[in-house]
Amino acid sequence: MAVDDKSAIGRVAAQLIQPGQVVFIDGGTTSAQLVRHLPWDLQATVITHSPSVAVELSTHPGVEVIMLGGRLFKHSVVGVGSATVEAIRQVRADVYFMGVCSVHPEAGLSTGDFEEACVKRALSAAAAETIVLASPEKLATASPYQVIPLDELSGLVTMASVSEEILAPYRKRGISIHLA
Template sequence: MLTHQRKHYLLDLLQREGQLVARTVSETLGLSEDTIRRDLRELAREGLLQRVHGGAIPNLPASPALAPYASREQLSLEAKPAIGRAAAAMLGAGQVVFIDGGTTCVQLVRQLPRELRATVVTHSPSIAVELVNHPLIEVVMLGGRLFRHSIVNVGAATVEAIARMRADLYFMGVSSLHPQAGITTGDHEEACVKRALSGAAARTVVLASPEKLHTSSPFQIAPLNQVSDIVVLRDTDEALLAPYREMGIAITLA
C-alpha cells in the first residue's frame, strides 16, 4: 500500500471509529507500527488529526479557557462557584493541599470556611491574596517567573521547590479535558508545573467547568490515569462523563 493510500485509509478509519490505535492498525495492514506512527505524525502536522499516546483522535475544538484571564472570568459564571463549593468540601482539617491558579480555583478558596485549619501551597498570587482573611490557613507561595496569562509562577525554580514537598490533595485547573487527549493546557512551562504538582500529591482533583470538557489544548499535563477525581457541574451530559467513570475516576457532581 502506497503512502497516500495508507493516509486515506487512516483518515477514513478515524472518521468511522472516532479513534485510531497504531498497534491495531499495523496488525490489520501487516505493516510495522513505526510506519503507522510516522503516517499519523505527518497527518497531524498537516492538521488532519490529533496525535495521542498510542494513536490518534479527530481534531478537537480549542478550549475557550485558553483566553486571557480577564476573559475567562466571564465564562461559566454560575458553574464555577458551584464547582468551587463541591471541591472545597473535599478539603479536611490539617491537610496540606496544592491549589492551582485560575478562575475556578479562585472560586474554590472563596468557599473555604474561615475556621478551617490547613496549609495551602500555591504558585498563584491570586489564590494567596484570596486567603489573606483565613487566619488559620498557612499559605506557602511558590516562587518563579510570573506567567501573566494565567497569573501564576512557572519555571525551573517553581518545579524545584515542588520536588521538596508532599501534599494530600492537588486541586488542578485545566484548559481542556478529553478521554484520549488527557488533561492539557496552553503553555509548556505551565504544563510542567502542573505535572510536578500532581506528582507530589497523593490525590489529584481536576476542576472542569463545562467549556473545558471534550476540548484540546497544545500541551499535555498528564494522561488521565494520574487523576483521582473530576469535579463537574451536576447537569453535565452523562455521555461525556462515562469514559472517565470507566477509567475508575471518581466524578463529583456540583
C-alpha cells in the same frame, strides 16, 4: 463559563478538603472560587504558585499559605519555570486541585502553554491525589501540551448539567466525579 458555574464547582471542591491537609491549589478563576468557599474554621496548609489565590487566603484565620516562586506567567497569573518546579519537589501534598484547559478521555489533561504544563505536572506528581476543576466546555477537548494522562487523575469536579454520555468515559476509568 458563567461565574455561577465556577462558584458552584469551587463550593463542591472546597468540601473535599479535610482539616490538617497540605493542599496544592492551582491558579485561575475557579481556584479562586474554591478558596472563597473554604470553611472559616478549616485548619490546613495551602501551597500555591498563584498570587491571586494567596491574596484571597490572606485573611483566612486557619489556613497557612505557602507561596511558590518563579517567573510570573502573566496570562494565567501563576509562577512558572525551574524555580517553581524545584520548590514543588520539596513538598508532599495530600491533594492538588488543578485548573486545566482541557480534559479528554484519550489525550488526558492538557493546557495551552508548555511551561505551565510542566508546573502542573510537577504539582500532580508531588500530590497523593489530583482533582481537576473542569467546567463543561473543557471536557472532551484537548490542548497542545499534555499535563498528565487521564489514569493519573483521582477526581473531577464539574457541573451536574454535563450529560452522562460525556461523563461515562471518565467514570469507566475509575475517576471520582463530583457534581456541582
